[in-house]
Amino acid sequence: MSSCSWDCVRLVAFDVDGTLVEHDGSLVIWQLLHQRFVGDDEVNRLRYRDYLDGRLSYAEWVRLDVEGWRDGGATRASIEQVIREHLRLVPGAREVIGELHRRGYTLAIVSGTLDLVLDVLFPDHPFHHVFTNRISFDDAGAIAGWQATPFDMDGKAEALRALALQLGIAHHQIAFVGDHTNDCSALKLVGCPVAYDPKHDSVRALARTVLPRGGLRGLLDLLPARAPAAH
Template sequence: MADPRFLVVFDADSTLLCNEVIELIADEAGRGPEVAAATEAAMRGEVDFATSLRSRVQALRGVPVEAFARVLARVEPTPGAAELIAEIHARGGIAAVVSGGFHEVLDTVAPSLGVDRWRANRLEVADGALTGVVDGDIVDAAAKADALRAWASASGIPLSRTIAVGDGANDLRMMAAAGLGLAFNAKPAVRAQADLVIDPVDLREIIPLLP
């Protein structure tokens, strides 16, 4: 197989996926609106992401692991996701996802969309239910940028041939590290700092920008 030509790294929630997955899990705890408001503030950059994530994950305490089947049934890829990833592969690129969301969902969704690499947070489980704690280091803005650099380096791809696609404040460092930073379905702070803004919520709009 030829060496990959370029790398596209996506955020997951509200970018590659229509949903904010933490809100779907919170619905299982009856705390959806509360967590949705906290997520919105974090994505606008009004609060520290890691601090916000820890407090939102606390709200998930007690959700049984079998609830993830119901959550996965509600997850919807953003229009054009499969077509864009297929085109990335057709042009010799790598499609990756780095998310402040959770492996418990991405481990199913990412391969179903043809994603090559992915990294996210993990939720601690005890006695068949969530404990309300993030297991391990939190994937925050710095970790997202680090993942993009590491994946590019491991594949011999210069940063100039990387594209980062995100919607929230925690995507800005990753977008700044990439050769091209795209604001997609994005909050005002992200739109203001992106190289380009994609307005239609259809990932096929990115195809003409691929190398």
């Protein structure tokens, strides 16, 4: 196990749904879009089960979901409306991201969310590196295509390995903040694993620090201002 020292962290990476973004009933964007454009979110449970059983690949799962929304009439505007009406940043998210930016950290998103969630809730795009699922739209706003992320579930650790290589840092210089079982590969890899409002015991068990729901600002007590780089 790598040794964790908060003052050697260079990269702080975040999950999105349940970590930076919340919903009153703990639903995520996929479930909300199923409810809005398919009628209910039962398909989410069934497809997740098929994925875990190896009957459905992640990319196929994304394709089925996005095609269902497209056939249900989803447009960029109506998806953005669902996000605005049902999702919000967790308390302190904007302040924490802004302050970590000022303190000199490289900030990343490694998430199975949709890029539109970040576009709507972080319109200033404060992250240096973003790995999410992506949807593209035509000029009329209809869904024209999508790109499934290879960096969800076990792929989250792959994204962080690649970023560490690109940035020239070691895995113990990464802090990752997540809430659910799809974050476990990332939490296992990094030197400073943080659970925010963990939804499963396995997430809690992997974390060096557990932040309660509403307590994201606790990150600022852990991560000091970094010394300015030499010019």
